Amino acid sequence: MNLMTTDESVRTRGTVFDRDGTLVADYRLGNRSGRPAALDLRLHRLPAEAAAPAILTALPGWVVSARADTGAVLLASGGRLLRHLHRYARELDPQADGDGWADPRIEVRPVTSVPPSALYDSWIAAYPPEHPDGTAHPNPEDLDVLYHGSALGPLLDASVVALDRGRAVAAVLVNDAELLGPWISEVFRDPDPAYAGLGARLLRHTLGLAARAGVPSIGLAVTEGNPARTVYERLGFRPGESLMHVVLPGGERETPGGGAVDTSIET
Numbered sequence: 001m002n003l004m005t006t007d008e009s010v011r012t013r014g015t016v017f018d019r020d021g022t023l024v025a026d027y028r029l030g031n032r033s034g035r036p037a038a039l040d041l042r043l044h045r046l047p048a049e050a051a052a053p054a055i056l057t058a059l060p061g062w063v064v065s066a067r068a069d070t071g072a073v074l075l076a077s078g079g080r081l082l083r084h085l086h087r088y089a090r091e092l093d094p095q096a097d098g099d100g101w102a103d104p105r106i107e108v109r110p111v112t113s114v115p116p117s118a119l120y121d122s123w124i125a126a127y128p129p130e131h132p133d134g135t136a137h138p139n140p141e142d143l144d145v146l147y148h149g150s151a152l153g154p155l156l157d158a159s160v161v162a163l164d165r166g167r168a169v170a171a172v173l174v175n176d177a178e179l180l181g182p183w184i185s186e187v188f189r190d191p192d193p194a195y196a197g198l199g200a201r202l203l204r205h206t207l208g209l210a211a212r213a214g215v216p217s218i219g220l221a222v223t224e225g226n227p228a229r230t231v232y233e234r235l236g237f238r239p240g241e242s243l244m245h246v247v248l249p250g251g252e253r254e255t256p257g258g259g260a261v262d263t264s265i266e267t
């Protein structure tokens with residue numbers, strides 16, 4: 001699961017200055033987990049240890065998303081880790097990636113041929129509480145906002161569902177993300193061992209559809225500790241930036257139950 005806020009103005013940037021008026025960092029303004037968020041924070045003062053005091057003073061209680069090395073410094077300064085994620089990207093080639101679907105037991109269709117509710121059971125089962133992206137109470141709305149395009153951008157036609165005798169057992173969602181380009185926002189399969197390997201096969205099929213539709217490259221993000229990383233690497237995805245989402249100490253206490261609804265999709 002990959003998560004960016006829906007309700008922020010994606011172009012609003014904020015800045016952090018030192019006491020002497022020197023620019024220390026800039027970021028994209030958003031919200032996350034009911035808190036204000038400094039997204040894609042970029043340092044103008046290095047090393048991160050030198051920038052951290054001004055950031056901690058300027059943004060108490062905020063969520064900061066930044067490169068993992070900056071995130072580690074903020075953690076060492078009393079921050080709390082929300083998510084550590086790795087971005088991957090893969091170039092597409094309509095010749096090399098363009099194979100069809102070969103498994104006669106499983107029907108593959110555009111995901112929009114089923115309502116998002118048809119995906120809920122397998123999706124929830126794919127993210128048990130012990131999964132790095134799992135929660136005790138998975139929220140189908142997180143899937144709905146990806147399906148309807150309101151979180152990242154519209155779904156691309158390469159988004160597919162795999163059906164076993166009419167039951168949705170796996171899916172891949174690809175969104176045309178405003179800031180990230182074509183983006184695999186979700187891939188999952190039913191955890192029944194009968195479907196082992198189906199996730200990678202469906203993903204490969206999606207890459208072929210996207211390649212034939214003229215999509216030049218596709219990205220995704222995966223949480224640290226998720227074994228799905230090996231699947232992506234085997235499929236030829238190359239690692240890019242590693243990011244951390246860190247809650248800075250201080251500021252308002254988190255509202256029990258969330259306060260503002262967390263509609264964010266981390267990327």
Ligand SMILES: CC(C)(COP(=O)(O)OP(=O)(O)OC[C@H]1O[C@@H](n2cnc3c(N)ncnc32)[C@H](O)[C@@H]1OP(=O)(O)O)[C@@H](O)C(=O)NCCC(=O)NCCS
Pocket residue numbers: 001002126127186187188189190195196197198199200201221222223226227228230231
């Ligand atoms: C990612 C996913 C779609 C891949 O599906 P798949 O291609 O059918 O692959 P599998 O689920 O069989 O597992 C892939 C590899 O991870 C390993 N793996 C899966 N779960 C694991 C776990 N809990 N602990 C350790 N290894 C695990 C498998 O053994 C397999 O490795 P192998 O191929 O070397 O045997 C599927 O694992 C899934 O739905 N995961 C949960 C949702 C998820 O994390 N989605 C990705 C979000 S970025």
